Amino acid sequence: MSKTPADLKYAKSHEWVKTLPDGTLLIGITDHAQAALGDLVFVETPKVGRKLAAGEACCVVESVKAASDVYAPVAGTVIETNDALGENPERVNDAPYDGGWLWKLQPDNVADVAGLLDADGYVATLS
Numbered sequence: 332m333s334k335t336p337a338d339l340k341y342a343k344s345h346e347w348v349k350t351l352p353d354g355t356l357l358i359g360i361t362d363h364a365q366a367a368l369g370d371l372v373f374v375e376t377p378k379v380g381r382k383l384a385a386g387e388a389c390c391v392v393e394s395v396k397a398a399s400d401v402y403a404p405v406a407g408t409v410i411e412t413n414d415a416l417g418e419n420p421e422r423v424n425d426a427p428y429d430g431g432w433l434w435k436l437q438p439d440n441v442a443d444v445a446g447l448l449d450a451d452g453y454v455a456t457l458s
Contacts, residue, residue: 333362336428340444341453342404344386347428354441355410359432360392360401360423363457368394371420376412376434383407383436385443390433392423401433405443411435 335341340348345364349357365371373393383389383403390401412434416422423431438444448456 333366335450335454337450340447343456344402346404348404356436356438357432358434359427362427365424365427369396370394371423374416374420377409379409381409405438407436407438409434410437
């Protein structure tokens with residue numbers, strides 16, 4: 332059974348969002364998504380400074396099985412990426428909610444996060 336922390340918000344496309352104290356957002360893929368993909372061998376994060384629209388494909392995660400797009404759960408500007416994933420893409424498998432985060436976003440409107448799913452809502456989409 333995959334883990335779905337209650338303190339995060341989720342997109343139906345399997346991204347999680349953590350609102351940080353400064354109002355920025357940390358974004359990654361869910362435990363369910365990483366498990367479905369299998370062992371990750373490559374991660375391409377969006378470039379710092381890139382403006383993203385909600386729902387825009389902006390990142391690629393590649394496993395031994397397949398490559399998959401990752402989508403921006405809300406609109407905003409990329410302000411940081413997890414550079415450690417270049418050398419260690421398996422961090423997404425090992426710790427999808429901690430060391431395996433993908434990028435940090437300055438949201439255009441922080442209220443957009445409220446429109447995402449809570450943990451129970453996300454889990455309901457998996458069945």
